[in-house]
Amino acid sequence: MPELPEVETIRRDLLGYLDFPSPWQKFHIDDGDFRVKHTNLDRMVIREIISQNVHQVHRHGKKLIFELDAGFVVFHLGMSGQIVSDLQNTFYPEHKKASMLIGQKPLYFIDIRRFGSIWFFREWEKDKIFVGLDPMNQAINGKMLRAMLHSVSPVKVLLMDQTRLAGIGNIYASEILHCAGILPTRPGNSLHEQECEQLALCIRNILRAAIENFGTTFSIFRNMKGQEGKNSAFLKVYGRDGEKCFQCGEKIVKIELGQRSTFYCPVCQR
């Protein structure tokens, strides 16, 4: 579910909610099944976290990163993860996987489909967190993108490869390629430098607009206060198969690419 804009929305909520620095007072993993595959937080690690202050909340790609005195607690929301300050802010309190208290502020991790994860990394393991280039990085230009996407794989699959660019998921990959006028099926290495310049521009613009709209909600995504994102109303292709393209009037097409639904306009995108 949550891609970069949705995770950034939650991060901004957290910045307004938490005080820094604040001691991590409580951390309880509520679901036994969750513990095995999706977290390394055993009793020893939790004890290590609880002795520390939270200094800041960062985001890298789709990861939400709580910076501690010596280490990082990293949340990945998977397809259906939520972080809420009050269990009344979610329709799914029965899917609570972790309960936390930072300073005097409670936080809950809700994970309906159980694809989310929570990991603790020590300072020397930092490299494992910051994998891939964050697409909001201002330094990204056409030349860099062209090198990054130099592969025979479809450009949409490459955009969603988190080891290249971290944060673009299925919704925004379709939206970005429509903005850039590029067919999702084009091999990455077929893109010209000018197309990559346009792509770099669209990546930033589409993601920035989605952040300003507090993310995209179809069903599950909510911010920390339980409110829906407003970006769904601004989508140009995603979920609009059979409807008219706003630019040319041609019908939006839906195909499967890399086992994911992909939407594009056959006229505007070449």
Added chain:
DNA sequence: TCTGACCTGCGA
């Protein structure tokens, strides 16, 4: 590089 598996909820 591709495919299936992991999960639950929702709408057709």
Added chain:
DNA sequence: TCGCAGGTCAGA
């Protein structure tokens, strides 16, 4: 009841 859904990973 079935198919689909915003993600990621292991294994072939």
